[in-house]
Amino acid sequence: MSxxxxxxxxxxxxxxxxxxxxxDLHLEKGAVYGLLGVNGAGKTTLINTLTGVNRNFSGRFTLCGIEAEAGMPQKTSDQLKTHRYFAADYPLLFTEITAKDYVSFAHSLYQKDFSEQQFASLAEAFHFSKYINRRISELSLGNRQKIVLMTGLLLRAPLFILDxxxxxxxxxxxxVFYQKMREYCEAGGTILFSSHLLDVVQRFCDYAAILHNKQIQKxxxxxxxxxxxxxxxxVIGHE
Incomplete structure (x- = not known):
């Protein structure tokens, strides 16, 4: 199913x-897709288009039956937001609230119930339990990124996009994240994972989409x- x-x-x-x-690219439900390309190939640009950061594009994409194109109504844009979750390469978070409050707030944006028990269990897996009630401003970069990833895993949006x-x-x-990522897909989610690391994509993805010369080549x-x-x-013609 697409x-x-x-x-x-x-x-x-x-x-x-x-x-x-x-x-052109087609993603099936329940799989992990690695988006591969050299630096500057356009991976982040494609992801920014899918996540609504970049609205200057032509063509269209359809997510969970919702069609998106440039100039789409705000209602359509709002619908798309609840069907995808995006984790960037740098965690952009509200820093003056606690980790638990942030995850709870994200659930409210997605109109989903927040389970403290599920959050506590996931935090334990990530060795994050002692930071749950800490202000985000007090946390390291790695722990901030854990918050972003745990939020996505808990929300279970149909499409989880990672750059x-x-x-x-x-x-x-x-x-731990790769294990949870696999569980996410087994439950019906789809993951699009941007990387320039071939060994990471080889080990953890079901498919690799190669972006080169402005297009998905293979x-x-x-x-x-x-x-x-x-x-x-x-595909890219050199090593």
């Missing part, structure tokens, strides 16, 4: 500065025998 269809999307910042050109989200996390927390199913490095450099 969760996201991107059709003919082009993005530009100036008339002669086209970043993405006629991008290089592991900044500041220790190895154990990364492993979507590769990932299995035990997949040589993603070879596939990637065959």
């Amino acid at each position: 969760i996201l269809d991107i059709h003919d999307v082009s993005v530009w910042y100036e008339r002669d500065n086209v970043i993405l050109e006629q991008v 290089e989200p592991l900044v500041g996390l220790d190895v154990e927390s990364i492993e 979507v590769i199913p990932i299995g035990e025998e997949t040589d993603l490095r070879r596939e990637f450099f065959e």
Whole structure:
């Protein structure tokens, strides 16, 4: 079952500065997709378009049956917000409230009930329990990023979008997140995971979508025998 269809999307910042050109991509429910590309390929630009940060685009995308295009009504934009959750490479949070208050507030925005028990259980898995009632301003970058990731895992929006989200996390927390990410998909969620790290995508994703020369050039199913490095450099033409 399709969760996201991107059709003919082009993005530009100036008339002669086209970043993405006629991008097409199809995401199925319950899978982890790695969005791969070299630095500057346009991964963040595509994600910013899907998350509503960038509204200067042509073409369209459909998320959970809701069609989005430039100039869409505010009502449509509001509908899209509750069907996706975005974790950026740097955690942008209200810093003068506690971690628990932030997660609770996010649930209210998504019109979902906040379960303190589920939050406490997830916080324990991330070794975050002692920080639950701390002000975010007192927390390290890694712990702030844990708040962002835990919020997304608890909200269970149909599409969880991540843009290089592991900044500041220790190895154990990364492993916990990948385990929870897999559980998220097994429950019916879909994840779009932007990265330039081939080994990360190889290990944790079901598919790799390679963005190069302003377009998605290839979507590769990932299995035990997949040589993603070879596939990637065959597409971009060098190593």
